[in-house]
Amino acid sequence: xxxxxxxxxxxxxxxxxxxxxxxxxxxPAVRRxxxxxxxxxxxxxxxxxxxxxxxxxxxxxxxxxxxLRAVAREAGVSHAAPTHHxxxxxxxxxxxxxxxxxxxxxxxxxxxxxxxxxxxKGLASAKAYVAYAQAHPGMYGVxxxxxxxxxxxxxxxxxxxxxxxxxxxxxxxxxxxxxPQDGLALDQAAAIARAWSLVHGFxxxxxxxxxxxxxxxxxxxxxxDKLLDAMLRGAVPRPPGA
Amino acid sequence: xxxxxxxxxxxxxxxxxxxxxxxxxxxPAVRRxxxxxxxxxxxxxxxxxxxxxxxxxxxxxxxxxxxLRAVAREAGVSHAAPTHHxxxxxxxxxxxxxxxxxxxxxxxxxxxxxxxxxxxKGLASAKAYVAYAQAHPGMYGVxxxxxxxxxxxxxxxxxxxxxxxxxxxxxxxxxxxxxPQDGLALDQAAAIARAWSLVHGFxxxxxxxxxxxxxxxxxxxxxxDKLLDAMLRGAVPRPPGA
DNA sequence: GGCTTGATCTTTACAACGTAAAGATATGGC
DNA sequence: GCCATATCTTTACGTTGTAAAGATCAAGCC
Numbered sequence: 208x209x210x211x212x213x214x215x216x217x218x219x220x221x222x223x224x225x226x227x228x229x230x231x232x233x234x235p236a237v238r239r240x241x242x243x244x245x246x247x248x249x250x251x252x253x254x255x256x257x258x259x260x261x262x263x264x265x266x267x268x269x270x271x272x273x274x275l276r277a278v279a280r281e282a283g284v285s286h287a288a289p290t291h292h293x294x295x296x297x298x299x300x301x302x303x304x305x306x307x308x309x310x311x312x313x314x315x316x317x318x319x320x321x322x323x324x325x326x327x328k329g330l331a332s333a334k335a336y337v338a339y340a341q342a343h344p345g346m347y348g349v350x351x352x353x354x355x356x357x358x359x360x361x362x363x364x365x366x367x368x369x370x371x372x373x374x375x376x377x378x379x380x381x382x383x384x385x386x387p388q389d390g391l392a393l394d395q396a397a398a399i400a401r402a403w404s405l406v407h408g409f410x411x412x413x414x415x416x417x418x419x420x421x422x423x424x425x426x427x428x429x430x431x432d433k434l435l436d437a438m439l440r441g442a443v444p445r446p447p448g449a
Numbered sequence: 450x451x452x453x454x455x456x457x458x459x460x461x462x463x464x465x466x467x468x469x470x471x472x473x474x475x476x477p478a479v480r481r482x483x484x485x486x487x488x489x490x491x492x493x494x495x496x497x498x499x500x501x502x503x504x505x506x507x508x509x510x511x512x513x514x515x516x517l518r519a520v521a522r523e524a525g526v527s528h529a530a531p532t533h534h535x536x537x538x539x540x541x542x543x544x545x546x547x548x549x550x551x552x553x554x555x556x557x558x559x560x561x562x563x564x565x566x567x568x569x570k571g572l573a574s575a576k577a578y579v580a581y582a583q584a585h586p587g588m589y590g591v592x593x594x595x596x597x598x599x600x601x602x603x604x605x606x607x608x609x610x611x612x613x614x615x616x617x618x619x620x621x622x623x624x625x626x627x628x629p630q631d632g633l634a635l636d637q638a639a640a641i642a643r644a645w646s647l648v649h650g651f652x653x654x655x656x657x658x659x660x661x662x663x664x665x666x667x668x669x670x671x672x673x674d675k676l677l678d679a680m681l682r683g684a685v686p687r688p689p690g691a
Numbered sequence: 692g693g694c695t696t697g698a699t700c701t702t703t704a705c706a707a708c709g710t711a712a713a714g715a716t717a718t719g720g721c
Numbered sequence: 722g723c724c725a726t727a728t729c730t731t732t733a734c735g736t737t738g739t740a741a742a743g744a745t746c747a748a749g750c751c
Binding site: 404411434 | 511512513593594596613632633635636638639640641642643645646647648649650651653654657659660663664666667668671675676677679680682683684
């Protein structure tokens with residue numbers, strides 16, 4: 208009961224006193240509708256602006272710098288404005304993570320669909336997984352390292368489930384099987400867990416810099432991509448002819 | 450230059466005024482040497498007491514509850530006392546993580562040494578890895594999820610390296626090979642990365658609750674241990690006869 | 692057109708945190 | 722006995738998340 212976020216369920220206060228707030232001219236100027244120079248209605252699409260500001264702050268200052276007040280500063284609004292749209296910091300971080308999962312999922316699907324051979328689909332998806340994390344380390348941190356994620360939020364729940372479902376499809380494709388929705392044999396479950404663990408573990412270790420010791424000992428600066436490829440090819444039960 | 454921790458390099462102040470501090474009797478009482486009822490010298494082994502307090506706070510309140518002030522409260526000292534022994538929060542968390550890595554490493558080695566077959570050594574170590582994380586989720590969080598770790602600290606650096614070296618040895622044993630210290634072939638590196646990624650990824654996913662969807666669909670509440678075993682057995686190039 | 696209403700944003704306030712600095716105190720060497 | 726020093730406490734400050742109350746504007750009603 209301590210965590211009741213209002214978030215658009217505005218508490219109408221008693222109000223009605225004097226003391227005029229400062230003039231409207233003093234407020235930050237950039238309050239216009241997204242890509243539409245006119246009609247600066249109430250205060251613009253602040254929710255979207257805050258999410259974009261949050262992503263900028265994240266990639267600039269890292270996960271530790273992603274605070275409610277920093278995001279508000281970046282967006283040019285008062286420090287309490289984000290509370291109205293996201294309830295609390297957990298809410299903002301969760302919505303940001305949901306965006307990350309959607310981008311993530313799209314990247315994996317695009318990579319998988321670009322391949323024709325079923326076995327290659329899985330490999331391509333896995334590579335896209337790692338590539339996304341390398342390109343957006345801040346987002347990856349929000350999605351997998353942040354302690355403030357509320358998976359009961361539908362947006363986050365759905366986006367996160369969709370991303371892992373995509374990876375599971377890749378496994379099914381590479382084994383020429385359909386993954387059933389209800390029952391699951393142990394070896395099927397093991398195959399899914401193996402694919403998830405391999406890709407997710409590799410990414411986590413790579414971003415934590417724990418693979419640099421290995422990469423440095425490889426011939427002439429082999430890239431992480433090559434190591435990933437070798438790791439995955441050795442992991443499939445029947446190695447592809449290519 | 451903003452992060453110069455003093456940490457035992459005490460800044461001698463000018464000092465010397467009046468205003469007596471409160472009586473010694475008001476202070477917390479438990480200030481005696483570890484397992485030695487007498488000789489309560491200056492204020493006891495506070496450094497050790499703080500680390501133990503930190504572990505208690507961690508397992509009780511989670512990573513988010515692990516603050517300098519909470520640890521000081523748990524140990525019954527002033528909120529600024531930990532600073533003297535660890536410099537800052539990063540220092541305390543790093544030392545705690547080092548302890549975690551040492552316990553972690555001991556558990557893996559003990560499990561590996563209990564087996565005679567080389568292939569089994571790797572499996573046993575991997576299971577010990579996951580078992581430790583399940584038994585000490587707070588510690589695992591400090592070691593792998595905390596944003597405040599300073600790997601330039603020798604204690605943390607060494608303990609962390611030792612833990613991963615142990616896992617690498619397990620891989621070498623399971624492949625009947627010696628992992629060379631200098632050069633490394635791509636397939637050797639891939640084998641190490643595969644073992645690390647599998648075990649670490651599985652653990653991360655398990656602790657994040659992302660495997661529950663799979664576990665629930667397995668026959669009659671199969672344990673995570675069974676899934677791990679099946680996953681690992683399917684991953685080794687030459688499956689063991691057992 | 693004046694008025695109300697409700698959503699949006701700002702101000703103000705407070706407790707908890709990390710950290711620095713200065714004051715107090717006991718220990719061990721002399 | 723005395724003092725230098727390491728250890729611990731007090732005090733203080735800036736930052737954070739969050740609650741609550743005040744201000745402002747768009748829209749609808751009469």
